[in-house]
Amino acid sequence: MSAQSNKLKIQGVVLLALLLITVWRLINTISTNQPNQFPQKPIQIVVPYLAGGGTDTFARILQKSLNREGGLGEEFVVTNKDGGSATIGSRQVKDAPPDGYQLLCHHEGIIATQLAGVVDYGPEAFRPIAQTGSIVLLMVVRADSKYRNLNELLEAAQKNPNTIRVGANQGSPAYFICKQLLGEFPGADFNFISAGGAKRYTYLLGGKLEAGIFSLAEYVSFRNSSDTPAADNILAIGNFGDKRHPTIPEVATSTEQNLKTRAENAYYIWAPKDTPDHIADILARTFHDTLQSPEVNQELQKLSIDPTFRSGEDLREHLAVRVKAFQELSVDAKTELPNFPIWIIGIVAILLVAVLIFKTEPEAVPEAPTTSDRIYSKKSSMLGATCLAILIAYVAALQFKIPFGIATPLSIFLMGLSISKAKHTQWLIIGIIGLGFSLALEMVFTQLFSVALP
Amino acid sequence: MQEALLQLATPTGLILILFGTTLGVFVGAIPGLTGTMLIALTLPLTFGADPQYAMTLLISIYVGAISGGMISATLLRMPGTPASIVTTFDGYPMAQNGQPERALGLGIMASVTGGLISWCFLLTLAQPIARYSKEFGPFDYFSLVMMALVLIATIGGKSILRSLFSGFLGILLAMPGIAVATGETRLTFGITELNDGFQLLPVLIGMFAVNQILRDIIDSAKPQSTTPIATQGLALKISDFKNHGLNLIRSSLVGTWIGILPGIGANIGSVTAYSVARSTSRNPEKFGTGCEDGIVAAEAANNATIGGALIPLVAMGIPGSVVEAVLLGALVIHGFQPGPRLFEQSPELVYTIIFTCLFANLAMAGIMCCSIRTLAWLTKIPRAFLLPIILTFCVVGSFAMSNRMFDVWVMISFGLLGLFLESKKIPLAPFVIGFVLGPIAEENLSAGLMGSGGDWTPIFTEPKSLAFLLIAVLLLAIPICRNRYRDWRSQS
Numbered sequence: 001m002s003a004q005s006n007k008l009k010i011q012g013v014v015l016l017a018l019l020l021i022t023v024w025r026l027i028n029t030i031s032t033n034q035p036n037q038f039p040q041k042p043i044q045i046v047v048p049y050l051a052g053g054g055t056d057t058f059a060r061i062l063q064k065s066l067n068r069e070g071g072l073g074e075e076f077v078v079t080n081k082d083g084g085s086a087t088i089g090s091r092q093v094k095d096a097p098p099d100g101y102q103l104l105c106h107h108e109g110i111i112a113t114q115l116a117g118v119v120d121y122g123p124e125a126f127r128p129i130a131q132t133g134s135i136v137l138l139m140v141v142r143a144d145s146k147y148r149n150l151n152e153l154l155e156a157a158q159k160n161p162n163t164i165r166v167g168a169n170q171g172s173p174a175y176f177i178c179k180q181l182l183g184e185f186p187g188a189d190f191n192f193i194s195a196g197g198a199k200r201y202t203y204l205l206g207g208k209l210e211a212g213i214f215s216l217a218e219y220v221s222f223r224n225s226s227d228t229p230a231a232d233n234i235l236a237i238g239n240f241g242d243k244r245h246p247t248i249p250e251v252a253t254s255t256e257q258n259l260k261t262r263a264e265n266a267y268y269i270w271a272p273k274d275t276p277d278h279i280a281d282i283l284a285r286t287f288h289d290t291l292q293s294p295e296v297n298q299e300l301q302k303l304s305i306d307p308t309f310r311s312g313e314d315l316r317e318h319l320a321v322r323v324k325a326f327q328e329l330s331v332d333a334k335t336e337l338p339n340f341p342i343w344i345i346g347i348v349a350i351l352l353v354a355v356l357i358f359k360t361e362p363e364a365v366p367e368a369p370t371t372s373d374r375i376y377s378k379k380s381s382m383l384g385a386t387c388l389a390i391l392i393a394y395v396a397a398l399q400f401k402i403p404f405g406i407a408t409p410l411s412i413f414l415m416g417l418s419i420s421k422a423k424h425t426q427w428l429i430i431g432i433i434g435l436g437f438s439l440a441l442e443m444v445f446t447q448l449f450s451v452a453l454p
Numbered sequence: 455m456q457e458a459l460l461q462l463a464t465p466t467g468l469i470l471i472l473f474g475t476t477l478g479v480f481v482g483a484i485p486g487l488t489g490t491m492l493i494a495l496t497l498p499l500t501f502g503a504d505p506q507y508a509m510t511l512l513i514s515i516y517v518g519a520i521s522g523g524m525i526s527a528t529l530l531r532m533p534g535t536p537a538s539i540v541t542t543f544d545g546y547p548m549a550q551n552g553q554p555e556r557a558l559g560l561g562i563m564a565s566v567t568g569g570l571i572s573w574c575f576l577l578t579l580a581q582p583i584a585r586y587s588k589e590f591g592p593f594d595y596f597s598l599v600m601m602a603l604v605l606i607a608t609i610g611g612k613s614i615l616r617s618l619f620s621g622f623l624g625i626l627l628a629m630p631g632i633a634v635a636t637g638e639t640r641l642t643f644g645i646t647e648l649n650d651g652f653q654l655l656p657v658l659i660g661m662f663a664v665n666q667i668l669r670d671i672i673d674s675a676k677p678q679s680t681t682p683i684a685t686q687g688l689a690l691k692i693s694d695f696k697n698h699g700l701n702l703i704r705s706s707l708v709g710t711w712i713g714i715l716p717g718i719g720a721n722i723g724s725v726t727a728y729s730v731a732r733s734t735s736r737n738p739e740k741f742g743t744g745c746e747d748g749i750v751a752a753e754a755a756n757n758a759t760i761g762g763a764l765i766p767l768v769a770m771g772i773p774g775s776v777v778e779a780v781l782l783g784a785l786v787i788h789g790f791q792p793g794p795r796l797f798e799q800s801p802e803l804v805y806t807i808i809f810t811c812l813f814a815n816l817a818m819a820g821i822m823c824c825s826i827r828t829l830a831w832l833t834k835i836p837r838a839f840l841l842p843i844i845l846t847f848c849v850v851g852s853f854a855m856s857n858r859m860f861d862v863w864v865m866i867s868f869g870l871l872g873l874f875l876e877s878k879k880i881p882l883a884p885f886v887i888g889f890v891l892g893p894i895a896e897e898n899l900s901a902g903l904m905g906s907g908g909d910w911t912p913i914f915t916e917p918k919s920l921a922f923l924l925i926a927v928l929l930l931a932i933p934i935c936r937n938r939y940r941d942w943r944s945q946s
Contacts, residue, residue: 351619420838
């Protein structure tokens, strides 16, 4: 009997301790919010792509250096909001409060998505803080291709329009470069085939594409050593940058090939439109200093990104030029693709009708339910509904910004109580589980992985 | 090669492998948390570390997580990863029949064998095999995906019609958002959050975990019919290897070859292997009721895809799955240039990756075997403690992938949809496979049609594409014909 009460006592003490920690943490987070100079809390850099991708890698290199220098006294945190051709992340920052705590790291895809009609906003909906690096773009063919320069490729596209297969998603920056090139050769046209990233490379080697646009970093990593058979290697035939790049001095620029098309891609830092000047200045200066540091330079060199920096008026002018270059081109879908959604809706509807008509083979007649069964089934669906209601209330609470540390233990506790039918022998343990678990989860995510929980 | 082995054999190397694999197994076993998420989140932590150790840790997590998904699939009918959906078909019924340890034991044996067989290919044939993946054109991919869809329809439930309905419903619900080929938004009804469509993770968690939890909660009100847990331990005998030998090797080969193809991954691997095992079995009707062959086929194949998918990664720098894409990012961050030249430029790193794959598979077997008793106890933890926690994991997992509450609501809605579909006897596995494969099929069909100028005939004239379609027809026809033949014999 005393062992029993001892156990209860221990459980009570543990519960109390966890409760205290939770309260202490909550007070801590609330009390640190005093208005003063910028920045007062960690600054989020939103990356509109998955962790591990090109933009993410770039942002994290900057973040590492920003935090090491400790220039601002507050941490920079990278948050990934991928999806929707990068519009999920960009929309979030566009709609964020203009206080400098949410920044977007994105390249010129932000111009392309507007012109392709994916979203109705472009660079004008943001305050550009800085250009923090530029990427060299190349036209690449298989090494045994008969097209040895841009002119040969385009003349072929002019002679036999729609026969040269080029890998580019409609509305992507690569697509716009091609349109720009085609504009210089009246009547020329490419057959655009959607193929992104690594697939573009396999298709190129497999002879399913004649050409594709790659970044310098991609080209350097995909290129084989020069002694591999030409059919297994790739070759850059044009550099769209201002001048030849030291990594590949043998590749002539488009200007040298007497073409007007010039293109590059660049990473920019964007803030919400109404961000005040003094905050924008502080941020621009911080990014400028970071780009100067030798560590960042070294890392960027590995990725073949040039640490070009622009800010203020210079940056605005540069962006205006870039937007204009994009605007002169139009997106047009050529190959009529079947309307897939209609097809699938049709098939689903037909199958649904079929399922309804052909009731499957007569099923075994279920045994007549006994009264006790009926009582249980009523009780159990009540229980299911209760728990579902708790779950929905919990998620709604999180949605309305009730701290994770309060909502989570409460929901676990209530759900546990309903499932255990409020057995008083278990409520202590359920309480401990709820508090301990939510504390541990919060620790792991915010401290270790630096991911913000709701 | 020696250098890589020496570095792995140091205490740090071994501890990293053990730690990574254990972490992977447990995270993979928790519905709502996936290996992809863990690897993406761990990556920034390795920035400062030695690149070889960093890759060791990440790959150990990968191997652990794919294997760990089997645990919750078998014990709770909640696949920890999409790759273990097929494991629920036979693993869960077997655990319900009172043999959870045997089910897990078979799964572990199959996982290790699959991992080791695909590892042999990874070690010896990485480069020549990777070359083969470039032979695949868009129509070939499309036919391969269609084959997998037809297969899942034939194995997922009793009625092919219902399975097909479920599969196409999955494809339909994968359509909202931005169309891959044209970049236009569609079926979003003006909801901007839908621009990105429904994400796989919340859909998967909703369909399987939330649905199952609600079901368990409802069941918990009824008087508990405690299934006796036979404590025969692993109960693996030498004869098991003999009985399942052919199945093990065949499923591993299927998994390896399918793993090599970029973007296809572990899901199709396990579906195909399971389907082949069933069509060639003497007792196909036992599949789905707790059949040993089913567990073996599914688990051998999904682990074999890891070795398979690593082949294009190390040989050509092409990611075979989402996880591999993150691993590729890790290589770049640590200053390597993934691609065909990786072998020449940093052989020590390539061999580190290859041998980590081997050691992590062995470590995974050890860890799972040691913890199998504890794991089987999962089924005995009072529901009042277990279910709220899993549900919280589901909420946090759905949220943390892209940091938005919309995904959590998606998860709950799909949980209810799953509950509804199952109550109408419509199987869920085809739904999720359709959801995963629909966009891949569409992307490749679009690319193919753009290339051929809208001409459909290459689907039947390209040899590889035709071969996949024929295999699909064959695998469909064999069980049907055999049943007819049996009926005819029993009548005469």
